[in-house]
Structure formats: C-alpha cells, structure tokens
Amino acid sequence: MIDMEQMADDAAPAEGTAAGLNDLGLLALEIEGRIKDLNDALSAEKKDLDKVMMRLIPEMMNELAIDEYGFDTPDGGRARLTLGTKVVGSLRNAPDEGAAVRYLEETAFEGGVKTVVSVDFTEAERDAASALMADVIELSGKHPTMGRSIAPSTLAAFGRTKLAEDSTWNFEMVGLKAFATSKFTKRS
Numbered sequence: 001m002i003d004m005e006q007m008a009d010d011a012a013p014a015e016g017t018a019a020g021l022n023d024l025g026l027l028a029l030e031i032e033g034r035i036k037d038l039n040d041a042l043s044a045e046k047k048d049l050d051k052v053m054m055r056l057i058p059e060m061m062n063e064l065a066i067d068e069y070g071f072d073t074p075d076g077g078r079a080r081l082t083l084g085t086k087v088v089g090s091l092r093n094a095p096d097e098g099a100a101v102r103y104l105e106e107t108a109f110e111g112g113v114k115t116v117v118s119v120d121f122t123e124a125e126r127d128a129a130s131a132l133m134a135d136v137i138e139l140s141g142k143h144p145t146m147g148r149s150i151a152p153s154t155l156a157a158f159g160r161t162k163l164a165e166d167s168t169w170n171f172e173m174v175g176l177k178a179f180a181t182s183k184f185t186k187r188s
Contacts, residue, residue, distance in 0.1 A: 058180035079186040087159040090152035093175030100174040
C-alpha cells in the first residue's frame with residue numbers, strides 16, 4: 001500500500017505554490033495510471049482463470065470421465081474440483097423475444113413470464129396516475145404500453161431445469177447459453 005500522506009508531502013516542494021499543485025497533479029496522474037495497469041492485469045488474470053475453469057478443466061475431467069477430483073495444495077490443505085454446467089443469458093439476447101416467450105410457454109415455463117403495463121405521467125398528473133393504478137383503465141388519452149418480461153435469473157434457473165430434463169431444448173431461441181464449468185473448493 002502506498003503512503004499517500006508521505007508521497008503528497010514529498011511531491012509538494014512548498015505549500016500553496018503552483019509548483020506544488022503541479023506536482024500533486026502529476027502524482028494523481030501517476031496513481032491513476034497504476035490503477036489502470038492493475039485493473040488491466042486483473043482483467044487478464046480473470047480471463048486466464050475463466051479459460052482454466054470453464055474450458056481446460058471441464059475438457060480434462062470429461063476426458064477422464066470424472067465429475068469430482070480432490071488434490072493436495074502447496075500449503076498442506078485439500079482442494080476439490082467439481083464439474084457442473086452454468087446457464088446464463090436473458091430474454092433480451094433472444095433473436096426474437098415474442099417467439100422466445102411463445103416457445104417458453106409451449107415448453108412448460110409456468111409463472112415466469114411477467115406482463116408489464118407502463119404509462120408515463122408528469123408530477124402534476126400524480127393523482128391521475130394513482131386513479132389509473134386503482135382502476136387500471138384508459139385515462140385522458142393516455143395509452144399504456146404493454147410488454148412481457150422474464151427475470152434473467154428466473155430464465156436461467158428454468159434453463160438449468162430444462163437442461164437436466166431435455167438435451168434438445170432450444171437455449172439460443174430464448175437467449176440462453178449453457179456451458180460446462182468447474183468449481184474449486186479448498187479446505188485447510
């Protein structure tokens with residue numbers, strides 16, 4: 001960790017001078033650059049970890065025909081790798097949302113499709129909005145829009161269920177991706 005007080009004191013040749021302010025500005029730019037470098041390095045490390053955990057380990061475990069593997073760690077502990085499947089995505093990723101919702105309804109996706117009714121009101125129309133909420137009727141030329149939505153986590157959970165039941169279920173149709181992944185757990 002950097003001692004910011006000491007660096008600021010070292011960077012400022014004289015309090016309240018333009019030269020001191022310039023030095024502090026340069027120090028801020030230097031720190032910002034180091035933060036960017038650290039974030040870039042972290043991003044690269046995360047990509048490497050994803051490659052190992054989501055491609056290399058699942059491929060090897062599939063080759064070995066195992067779902068779990070335990071091993072010793074350098075610190076004397078034990079760790080375990082488990083093979084699994086991850087499902088991610090959202091309805092917005094579907095090529096045709098309407099067709100995706102129909103497909104979901106046809107394949108027993110019950111209770112997950114939500115109907116959303118939305119009307120824009122100004123603050124001055126707040127009472128009218130309250131009346132509309134109470135009665136849900138068309139009001140003063142305002143035309144509500146209606147759409148349908150599915151929470152991404154609900155859709156992913158349904159996708160995991162369908163994956164277990166039906167390997168031919170069309171994930172791409174509803175904006176989901178299913179892929180092998182591994183999980184690492186460590187015990188000391």
